[in-house]
Amino acid sequence: MSLQQLDSTRFEEIIYDNCEPCLVIFSKKECHVCKEVVPMLEGMKPQYEGKFGFYYVDVEEDKNLFQRFSLKGVPQILFFNEGEYHGKLAGKVEEEAVEEKIEEIIG
Amino acid sequence: MEAVANSYDLIIIGGGPAGLSAAIYGGRAKLKTLVINKGTIGGLADTTREIVNYPGYMQISGPDLMKDFQKHAQSFNVEFLKEEVIDVDFSQENKLVKTKKGKEFYAKAVILACGSQPRILNIPGEKTLRGSGVAYCATCDAEFFEGEDVVVIGSGDQAIEEGMYITKFARKVTVIVLHDEGILDCNKVSAERAFNNEKMEFIWNSTIEEVLGEGNVEGVKIKNLKTGSSSELTCQGVFFFVGMVPSTKFLNNSGLRMEKSGYIPTNERMETNLEGIYAVGDNRVKYLRQVVSAAGDGATAAVAAERYIEELNDFNANILQTDKKTLLLFFNALVNESLEFNTLLEGVLNDTAENYKLFKVDTATKKTLAEKYKIDKVPAVVVLDRGEEIKRLDCSMDLEKLKSQLF
Numbered sequence: 181m182s183l184q185q186l187d188s189t190r191f192e193e194i195i196y197d198n199c200e201p202c203l204v205i206f207s208k209k210e211c212h213v214c215k216e217v218v219p220m221l222e223g224m225k226p227q228y229e230g231k232f233g234f235y236y237v238d239v240e241e242d243k244n245l246f247q248r249f250s251l252k253g254v255p256q257i258l259f260f261n262e263g264e265y266h267g268k269l270a271g272k273v274e275e276e277a278v279e280e281k282i283e284e285i286i287g
Numbered sequence: 288m289e290a291v292a293n294s295y296d297l298i299i300i301g302g303g304p305a306g307l308s309a310a311i312y313g314g315r316a317k318l319k320t321l322v323i324n325k326g327t328i329g330g331l332a333d334t335t336r337e338i339v340n341y342p343g344y345m346q347i348s349g350p351d352l353m354k355d356f357q358k359h360a361q362s363f364n365v366e367f368l369k370e371e372v373i374d375v376d377f378s379q380e381n382k383l384v385k386t387k388k389g390k391e392f393y394a395k396a397v398i399l400a401c402g403s404q405p406r407i408l409n410i411p412g413e414k415t416l417r418g419s420g421v422a423y424c425a426t427c428d429a430e431f432f433e434g435e436d437v438v439v440i441g442s443g444d445q446a447i448e449e450g451m452y453i454t455k456f457a458r459k460v461t462v463i464v465l466h467d468e469g470i471l472d473c474n475k476v477s478a479e480r481a482f483n484n485e486k487m488e489f490i491w492n493s494t495i496e497e498v499l500g501e502g503n504v505e506g507v508k509i510k511n512l513k514t515g516s517s518s519e520l521t522c523q524g525v526f527f528f529v530g531m532v533p534s535t536k537f538l539n540n541s542g543l544r545m546e547k548s549g550y551i552p553t554n555e556r557m558e559t560n561l562e563g564i565y566a567v568g569d570n571r572v573k574y575l576r577q578v579v580s581a582a583g584d585g586a587t588a589a590v591a592a593e594r595y596i597e598e599l600n601d602f603n604a605n606i607l608q609t610d611k612k613t614l615l616l617f618f619n620a621l622v623n624e625s626l627e628f629n630t631l632l633e634g635v636l637n638d639t640a641e642n643y644k645l646f647k648v649d650t651a652t653k654k655t656l657a658e659k660y661k662i663d664k665v666p667a668v669v670v671l672d673r674g675e676e677i678k679r680l681d682c683s684m685d686l687e688k689l690k691s692q693l694f
C-alpha cells in the first residue's frame with residue numbers, strides 16, 4: 181500500500197495537531213537506497229493500520245521540512261508520537277529495526 | 288499444483304546488468320526464467336548518473352540503460368519478483384531459493400548476480416552519524432551539503448568521480464588518499480580533472496580514524512601513515528568510497544566455494560563448484576568489473592545453464608523414467624578405443640533380444656554427467672536399473688567377456 185505524501189501543511193496537522201503516533205520517511209526520487217526502503221515500509225503499513233501512521237516526504241519538493249530537522253541525507257525515517265520527535269533511522273534499515281522502534285512507541 | 292507454479296528452469300538472483308543479460312538469454316532460449324531482485328532493477332548501474340563506455344551508447348544515464356535492459360528481458364517473457372533472497376539449498380538437483388518474506392522457489396539452474404555494496408570501515412562515528420553527515424552515495428546526498436565542507440575517503444574511480452560531483456554543491460571537497468602525493472587509484476582522465484578542480488583538495492599518505500561530532504558530523508580525525516601523527520579537520524560531511532564488498536553472505540552455508548573476500552571463483556563458463564549454479568558480474572573473481580563485462584558474463588552463464596538444463600531434461604526423460612535397464616556409455620571422439628568399443632557394444636545389443644537401452648554420453652560436451660558418475664577415462668559403461676546404478680562394466684574388447692557381463 182503506498183504511503184501518503186505530506187507537504188508542510190499536512191505535516192503540521194498530522195504530527196502536531198493530531199499528535200498521531202507515526203513515522204515519516206524523508207526520501208527522494210534519485211536515490212537507490214530509498215527505492216529499497218520505501219517499498220519495505222509500504223509492505224509493513226497494512227499490519228499497523230489504525231495504530232501507527234506511515235507517511236512520506238519528498239525532500240526535493242519540501243525542502244523546508246528536511247532543513248527543519250537538519251537532515252543530512254536520505255532516506256531517513258523519523259518517528260513521532262504526541263507531537264514529539266522520537267528519533268530516527270538512517271540509510272538502509274532492516275524491517276526488524278523499524279518494528280522495534282514502532283514497538284518502543286506504541287508497545 | 289503449487290509445485291509447478293513456483294518451479295522454474297532458471298532463477299537469477301540479482302537484477303543488475305549481469306542478471307538482466309542472463310535473463311535476456313534465458314528468456315530467448317525459452318527457459319522459464321525468474322529474476323529475483325531486491326530494490327531497484329539495474330543494481331549499481333542504476334545509481335550511475337552517466338555511462339560513457341557501454342558499446343552503442345555514447346552517453347546514457349545508468350537508469351535509462353537499465354530500463355532498456357529490463358524491457359528487453361520482459362520482451363522474452365521473463366518474470367520479475369521484487370524480494371530479497373536470504374537462503375538457498377543447492378544440495379539437491381532441484382535448487383531451492385528462499386526469500387525474506389518466506390516464499391520458496393525451485394529451479395533447475397541458478398545464476399548468482401548479486402553484485403556488491405559499499406564497504407563499511409567500521410570506525411568510531413561512522414555508524415552513529417550515518418544520515419547525519421556520513422554518506423555513501425553522492426547522487427543521493429550531495430545536495431544536503433550546499434556550501435559546506437565535505438571530506439571524501441578513497442581515491443578510486445568512484446571516490447574521485449563522486450567527489451567531483453559533490454563539488455557542485457559543497458564549498459570544498461577534501462580527498463583523503465592513502466598514497467604518496469600525486470598518486471590516485473582512479474583513471475587518468477578523472478585524476479587530471481580532479482587536480483584541475485579548484486574545489487578539490489588532497490591530503491596524502493593518510494586515512495581517517497574517527498568521525499567526530501555529536502548529533503551531526505563536525506569533523507574527522509586524520510592519521511598520517513608516514514609520520515603516525517593525528518590531526519583533526521572540520522567538516523560537515525564525510526563520504527566513504529573505500530571499495531565494495533560482494534553481496535554473497537547469504538550463500539555462506541550453501542557449499543558454494545567463495546574466496547575469503549566473498550567473491551565467487553568460476554571457470555570461463557561461469558560455472559561454480561556446484562553443478563547448475565553459476566556466478567556472474569561483480570559477484571565473481573574477475574579482472575574488470577563494468578557493465579559491459581557483467582553483460583558478457585550473464586550471456587555466458589545463461590547459455591551454459593541452458594545446455595545443462597537440456598542435458599538434465601534429456602537424461603531424466605530418457606533414462607530415469609524407463610522400465611528397461613540402461614547402459615550409459617561414456618565415450619570421446621578423440622579416443623579411438625572408445626569408438627571401437629561403441630561399435631562392439633552396439634553389435635552385441637543388436638544381436639540379442641535382451642531389453643537394454645543404450646544412452647551414449649560424449650564426455651567432451653556432457654561434462655556434468657561424466658562428473659556425476661565420476662568417469663575419468665573412456666570408454667566406460669554404467670548399468671542403470673530405473674535410474675539406479677547397479678554395476679559398471681569392464682570395457683573389454685573381448686566379445687565373450689562383454690557378453691558374459693551383460694547376459
Ligand SMILES: Cc1cc2nc3c(=O)[nH]c(=O)nc-3n(C[C@H](O)[C@H](O)[C@H](O)COP(=O)(O)OP(=O)(O)OC[C@H]3O[C@@H](n4cnc5c(N)ncnc54)[C@H](O)[C@@H]3O)c2cc1C
Nearest residue numbers: 301303304305325330331332372401402568569576577578
Ligand atoms: C559510482 C559507480 C560508477 C560506475 N560507473 C560505471 C561506468 O561508467 N561504466 C561501467 O561499465 N560500469 C560502471 N560501474 C560498475 C558497474 O555499475 C558494475 O560493474 C555493474 O553494475 C555490476 O553489475 P552486476 O549485475 O554484477 O551487479 P549490480 O549492478 O550490483 O546488481 C546486483 C543486484 O542484485 C541485487 N541483490 C543483491 N543481493 C540480493 C539478494 N540477496 N536478493 C535479491 N537481490 C539481491 C541488488 O539489489 C542489485 O540490484 C560503476 C559503479 C559505481 C559504484
